Amino acid sequence: MNILYLHQYFATLSSSTSIRSFIFSKKLAESGHKVTVITTDAFMKQEKPYKMTNDVKYFHIEGIEILAIRSDYSNFLGKKARIMEFLKFMRKAEQVGKKIKKIDLIFATSTPLTIGIPAMRLSKKLSAPFVFEVRDLWPEAPIQMGYIKSKPLQYALRKIEKRIYKKAAHIICLSPGMADGVRSNGISDEKISVIPNLADLELFSDENVNQTLQDEIIKKWHLENQFVISHIGAMGEANGLQYLLDACERLEKQNVTDIKFLIVGSGKTKPLLVSKSEKQNLQNIIFEDMIEKKDVPTFLDLADITITSFLPKPILATNSPNKFFDALAAGKPIIVNSAGWTKDIVEKYKIGYYVDARNPQELADLLIELKNQKAMLRGLKMEIKTIAENEFSATKASTELLEILENVATEKGRK
Structure with a gap:
């Protein structure tokens, strides 16, 4: 044809x-x-x-x-x-x-x-x-x-x-x-x-993780011995990333210093989010510039868990977001805050967690619970990749x- x-x-x-x-x-x-x-x-x-x-x-x-x-x-x-x-x-x-x-x-x-x-x-x-x-x-x-x-x-x-x-x-x-x-x-x-x-398993293979680049990221942002949650992709209004800042603020108020949010990408809301973060002097949130798709496997590999975030709008619950399926391909557990199809997937296969997009304290509490369970989360890698291969x-x-x-x-x- x-x-x-x-x-x-x-x-x-x-x-x-x-x-x-x-x-x-x-x-x-x-x-x-x-x-x-x-x-x-x-x-x-x-x-x-x-x-x-x-x-x-x-x-x-x-x-x-x-x-x-x-x-x-x-x-x-x-x-x-x-x-x-x-x-x-x-x-x-x-x-x-x-x-x-x-x-x-x-x-x-x-x-x-x-x-x-x-x-x-x-x-x-x-x-x-x-x-x-x-x-x-x-x-x-x-x-x-x-x-x-x-x-x-x-x-x-x-x-x-x-x-x-x-x-x-x-x-x-x-x-x-x-x-x-x-x-x-x-x-x-x-x-x-x-x-x-x-889920592009060919792209998100171990061979495509650039260890030199990863070491540079860890050194640059002092991520040694930190629990890293990543959000890699668009930063538009629909993503509702103020939710992450609110969770960060609550963690800092609880004197939790070993959890870091790594937010990578660009979009209309980014300048305001960066400005608010600086104004609040949030120490547990990192903003990285947009990266090429070929570098996403390296950034995802250093995360302990990922988050796919959206505003709590009914229409957004129908989404099939790139970052969600990239995380699956990379074998990473996923937190979702949209009560739709992605929530059904993480709960059906037991490969992640749902938190309420209206309640940032719920995310903060979950991260505190998970930060000492790195081995368990990383142990899910092959299971998640198998689901990605069989289904997506x-x-x-x-x-x-x-x-x-x-x-x-x-x-x-x-x-």
């Missing part, structure tokens, strides 16, 4: 964000399919294009042809600037995509929801079916977060959402909760599949995706 892959924020190992689409693209290419990705260069800055034409950069990486449209996107953009980036990509992706010949199938992955618009238009122009992947329930997520308050706009976006689902040949969701959200739009079960976010591996997810895409192509006479 000749597959056109639409993802506004496609990224490789040189980036700091999710590489799900990169892994899927590689697996599709390895299976003999031709894959062309249309994306932006937002997370491709470290890669070297083999040519540039106007505002499009061309890359050929791991058998994947990547067309990256110039973008000014960053995690710090305001609402209006983000909307302009969405609209710009939506328009340009269609312009670039319609020039590609003999496409058999289109695979479009959100967010944002607007990715579905060029997918629908290109599906019609190229006479190719499209499969739509739901990574977050839009517009419900930004509505619950208070980003979209206009009732007419909410109505319009919900109408677009329903139209995308209706026009798609198949819909892939990253969690059961997301599948329920799609189903609530009148979509039949036969048209919906769940492929969770994936990149190989399993890629195989399921390939089967769906090939079935759609066969049904539409494109194979």
Whole structure:
């Protein structure tokens, strides 16, 4: 098949964000399919294009042809600037995509929801079916977060959402909760599949832990004989990381000095969090800058436990967060504070703990209880990795995706 892959924020190992689409693209290419990705260069800055034409950069990486449209996107953009980036990509992706010949199938992955618009238009122009992947329930997520308050706009976006689902040949969701959200739009079960976010065991192997870098981190932040809890990834409003600062404050008030929070990444809330931490003179919290994906195994390896944090909003309980599945792949126990699907996973397999996102003292108390149980937590590594491999591996997810895409192509006479 000749597959056109639409993802506004496609990224490789040189980036700091999710590489799900990169892994899927590689697996599709390895299976003999031709894959062309249309994306932006937002997370491709470290890669070297083999040519540039106007505002499009061309890359050929791991058998994947990547067309990256110039973008000014960053995690710090305001609402209006983000909307302009969405609209710009939506328009340009269609312009670039319609020039590609003999496409058999289109695979479009959100967010944002607007990715579905060029997918629908290109599906019609190229006479190719499209499969739509739901990574977050839009517009419900930004509505619950208070980003979209206009009732007419909410109505319009919900109408677009329903139209995308209706026009798609198949819909892939990253969690059961997301599948329920799609189903609530009148979509039949036969048209919906769940492929969770994936655990990349190949990346999170012991061979990819850089011991020299790890020693430097330990020395820099004086982590010897400390109990380390890590949060590695986005620091957006949805993550509710004030919760971690509140837990830190309570630990310091209890004179607990051997627990350290290692918060790695970037995002809109980071400057305020750093400022508050400095103002409160919190000694048990460390902020590291954004790191490349290839360095995440090293940072995760030095943690005793990880945390996946979100605000206590119902829509966020449906999330399938990257950092959660990275921790699984690394064999690390996980604390979650979202009463949804991730809570079900850690409790079902007994590989972590749930704490209430409204009660930071509960997190502080749990860490005090666990800080003398390092050996027990590290002893869970192989068990967690086995669960990751059996249930959430990149190989399993890629195989399921390939089967769906090939079935759609066969049904539409494109194979």
